[in-house]
Amino acid sequence: MATFPLVDMEKLNTEERTATMEIIKDACENWGFFELVNHGISIELMDKVERLTKEHYEKFMDPTFKEMDASKCLESAQAEINDLDWETTFFLRHLPVSDISEIPHLDEDYRKAMREFALQLEKLAEQLLDLLCENLGLEKGYLKKVFYGSKGPNFGTKVSNYPLCPKPELIKGLRAHTDAGGIILLFQDDKVSGLELLKDDQWIDVPPMRHSIVVNLGDQLEVITNGKYKSVMHRVIARTDGTRMSIASFYNPGNDAIISPAPSLVKEYETNQVYPKFVFEDYMKLYAGLKFQAKEPRFEAMKAVESNLNLDPIATV
Numbered sequence: 001m002a003t004f005p006l007v008d009m010e011k012l013n014t015e016e017r018t019a020t021m022e023i024i025k026d027a028c029e030n031w032g033f034f035e036l037v038n039h040g041i042s043i044e045l046m047d048k049v050e051r052l053t054k055e056h057y058e059k060f061m062d063p064t065f066k067e068m069d070a071s072k073c074l075e076s077a078q079a080e081i082n083d084l085d086w087e088t089t090f091f092l093r094h095l096p097v098s099d100i101s102e103i104p105h106l107d108e109d110y111r112k113a114m115r116e117f118a119l120q121l122e123k124l125a126e127q128l129l130d131l132l133c134e135n136l137g138l139e140k141g142y143l144k145k146v147f148y149g150s151k152g153p154n155f156g157t158k159v160s161n162y163p164l165c166p167k168p169e170l171i172k173g174l175r176a177h178t179d180a181g182g183i184i185l186l187f188q189d190d191k192v193s194g195l196e197l198l199k200d201d202q203w204i205d206v207p208p209m210r211h212s213i214v215v216n217l218g219d220q221l222e223v224i225t226n227g228k229y230k231s232v233m234h235r236v237i238a239r240t241d242g243t244r245m246s247i248a249s250f251y252n253p254g255n256d257a258i259i260s261p262a263p264s265l266v267k268e269y270e271t272n273q274v275y276p277k278f279v280f281e282d283y284m285k286l287y288a289g290l291k292f293q294a295k296e297p298r299f300e301a302m303k304a305v306e307s308n309l310n311l312d313p314i315a316t317v
Contacts, residue, residue: 032232149254
């Protein structure tokens with residue numbers, strides 16, 4: 001089994017840059033995931049975010065989890081539960097307008113830490129998009145411009161905890177899916193594993209690593225690269241060895257961003273345009289009801305409506 005792709009971003013500024021870019025390229029083409037170390041996000045900040053997230057879970061989320069549907073259903077379940085996830089979550093929106101001040105039960109230290117963390121993650125996401133452009137032979141800034149639409153990208157964070165589970169064989173922490181959006185940056189628990197990706201028809205563990213950021217590609221990058229890069233099915237396994245923390249930040253196109261294969265990639269690889277052209281918001285409306293199903297029918301559904309749309313491209317140069 002090939003080793004899970006690990007990218008040391010400090011090497012991008014050394015004579016090992018070419019080899020490091022090749023690791024990123026291979027990861028995007030063959031894994032849909034890679035793990036970053038020396039990514040520039042403050043270790044002290046990551047430790048603070050982890051501590052405050054776990055404190056918030058213990059105080060506000062763990063006490064109410066037993067009242068949630070998944071917990072109630074599992075108590076009496078005799079067969080696998082396929083329509084619920086063993087997780088408790090809340091969401092933060094950063095862009096285009098932050099809602100952190102409106103989320104209940106967050107103390108001021110936690111709000112401040114998450115704002116600062118989001119700023120650093122936003123910068124990292126945009127840096128990564130430019131590295132992908134470089135590997136793809138696209139103009140620097142191309143992906144950021146496509147994502148921008150007319151009002152800027154959508155950027156938000158899903159804070160999840162996967163409590164210790166008494167019957168992990170009957171329920172998933174999170175059912176298998178691909179992510180709908182752009183590029184996803186995950187700060188995951190380094191003690192309790194559980195995240196798996198599907199590669200070559202096998203489920204592979206995404207290794208927990210202290211202070212790393214796990215990166216995965218969403219459906220929009222598969223479309224823009226005309227399938228050269230792939231979004232990959234992944235899931236979270238319910239565990240008996242502890243509660244798993246997951247802080248996933250999604251750097252996505254703006255609602256009105258027009259998504260389609262980059263013309264130079266269609267031409268370069270001498271292929272017909274395989275993927276559809278659509279408005280990101282329309283894709284998200286479709287995805288909402290089909291998240292836990294295969295992505296290909298979603299792409300086909302967007303193709304079916306493409307001919308009825310008058311999509312004027314937003315300037316990307």
